[in-house]
Amino acid sequence: MDLKAILDIYQSLRPIMPRHRAGAGVRGGRLRDVIGEFDALFLDGYGVLNRGGDAVAGAAALLEMAESRDMPVLVVTNGASNDEAVIGNKYAGMGLPITPAQVVSSRSVLTHWLVHQRPQSWRRLGVADSGVADVVVAGLEQLRLDAASRADWGRCDAIALMGASQWDADWHARLAEVAAAGCPILIANPDVAAPQPSHFSCEPGQIGWRLLHENRAEVHWFGKPHAAHFELAVERFKAQYGREISDRRRIAMVGDSLHTDILGGAAAGFSTVLVTGEGLFSNGGADAALAATGLMPDIIVERI
Secondary structure: OOHHHHHHHHHHOHHHOOOOOOOOOEEEEEHHHOHHHOOEEEEOOEOOOEEOOEEOOOHHHHHHHHHHOOOOEEEEEOOOOOOHHHHHHHHHHOOOOOOHHHEEEHHHHHHHHHHHOOOOOOOEEEEOOOOOOOOOEOOEEEEEOOOOOOOOHHHOOEEEEOOOOOOOHHHHHHHHHHHHOOOOEEEOOOOOEEEOOOOEEEOHHHHHHHHHHHOOOOEEEOOOOOHHHHHHHHHHHHHHHOOOOOOHHHEEEEEOOHHHHHHHHHHOOOEEEEEOOOOOOOOOOHHHHHHHHOOOOOEEEEEO
């Protein structure tokens, strides 16, 4: 996919996204130059801290600067394929001082909902990507689904999309079939695409969009830009750092995506910082996207 196609999908999903306030769009060179304006950082993962399997240049220095200022940092990520221990250890392996306790993933948002709010009649959850970690919820049997076989697809009370690494036409046809028959689809990662070193990868949000528009499916969304993810991050902040948040504007939601990080962060009451040099807009197009979407962050920086 190219950038325009990605933005077009996000724009078509605006009706299900929260309302937000527009920022001033102040231009800056690097995030570290404006870090003093905030009391805490909520950082996206892909496009801010890493691109593919490599840490972004300057990420370690930024985190060290925050630590030297006793500034709390959380990674608020739509990555849902693995649990937060794996994600945190991944960053540690990149040389970044991030612990699992500092990661708030959209997987956790889905798991919390399944534990506390799912319909009582649900007993079987299908997971439609064998490359993702188990979804462990008491009273809910997990069924691993295979696109080559019809076994178990029709037995699911709902199907969760945690990742899209195996997605192809066969996978989509099988999912569309059960979705059209009334099986709810749970999108644990609302990202439409993720920046890789040489391309944009397909992510579950894109599949959810197709099901919603092509099959009139019942689709539930978990993760940024939706409010539950940010509320879970606030609770994690309090638990991890033992501090109350008196003014959410003193927290910066930093990301590379207008529709997940910036819109969602602004709707949750945080200040927002768009990074244009490493993620979604690393090959340009940020100014045109800002004009076309009206999603203006508080601060725009090229690098962290």
